[in-house]
Amino acid sequence: MADRTITRPSGLAEEVYRRVRADIMSLKIPPDTRVSVDSLARELGVSQTPIREALSMLEANGLVSKRHFAGYATSPRMDRAQLDELFEFRLLIEPHAARKAAQAMADADKRALSSGETAPSHDAFADMDTEFHRLIAQGAGNHLIADSLARLHIHVHIFRSCFRSEITEEAVHEHDAIIAAIHARDGDKAEAAMRRHIERSYGRLRDFIKD
Amino acid sequence: MADRTITRPSGLAEEVYRRVRADIMSLKIPPDTRVSVDSLARELGVSQTPIREALSMLEANGLVSKRHFAGYATSPRMDRAQLDELFEFRLLIEPHAARKAAQAMADADKRALSSGETAPSHDAFADMDTEFHRLIAQGAGNHLIADSLARLHIHVHIFRSCFRSEITEEAVHEHDAIIAAIHARDGDKAEAAMRRHIERSYGRLRDFIKD
């Protein structure tokens, strides 16, 4: 059997982008850490040019910052003010997305929504949570909403990982409430359940920050 | 008198980024047009590397798209579906921003808000409109809101320029209503006025698209 996969090289830059983003999200590269173009080039075995392109894209997405003649560094961990701003933004977008998803979500996505039952490890729960919110944002049928939330969830993921936030039964139950409302195609309930979920989630994460 | 300006070179990449973004917004580079790295390098008199970094950032912001081994091209003009998505998003964010701005905006920004009275040319009105919405988003005190709206307004600007949308007295009056509500620190009125402004603006722009 020949290889039937379509080869879409897509360029080294995007490959590097995915790799470095994964390293940042897994804290293999911690927040507020210098990222050397030269080191990355040697480690990944590619030239400096695709590294520079990848870092430029990461900078545009707010994961690293550049200072002239001083190189790149990962963004520092969110402080209290940034966490507040992020959840204020999520409260504007995600409840509306849940309402629209309840009204218009495709059946295939609705099934995928409730497929993940078990959440054994911390990483598995984080991935499941990311996928859960991604599916709902996608179900809202608005690419701007989906893209914005994807960007924000990366930062939430990093923040949670910094504090080894344990898996809470509460979050699972809150997810279940949202899933039930979407399956019932009840927009009002889905919006309210999502709002409640985000507010509770905000409360749980806020406890990790004192200042 | 010596030069008291702090020299912040900030890199050629950012300089190129601003320049190309300006060219795209002014339609000097029309939508759906190929952008050659080599041509830009020759035209701007710099090497290819900063051009590549600038284009990577523009791609992350959705102003150009890249295809492997086929180069960059400006994004095509928004179609009806994209316009709908964009204004759905604005309706989620900007009314809330107007409410918060009415409650918390700094006095200096409030004065700047009502400074621009005249709107002689099409370009001048476009700039004034951009600055108006930028000030309100900034007044909301949330960087995520401000950054998101700045990105979206670029696309609105391009869309409007494509159709040589004339200056409407309506838009000016709607702006005045928002300004009055903010000066009165009336959050409810500011939010409602902003919502009305965006809905009317959407109606005016939608007429340019048939499909």
Place this chain on the structure above:
DNA sequence: AGATCAAATATCCTATAGGATATTTGGAAC
């Protein structure tokens, strides 16, 4: 001991050259 300054280092920034690919152009066949 602490602070200040200069040299050394590591890193970034820019420019140029060569290999690989998509696009375009021209011609031949139907």
Place this chain on the structure above:
DNA sequence: GTTCCAAATATCCTATAGGATATTTGATCT
């Protein structure tokens, strides 16, 4: 006249070399 195919071109992608700058280290002075 239209369609198909092959060669030529323009462009991108990658790699490497040299100049410029920020950071660090170490010694000297108070």
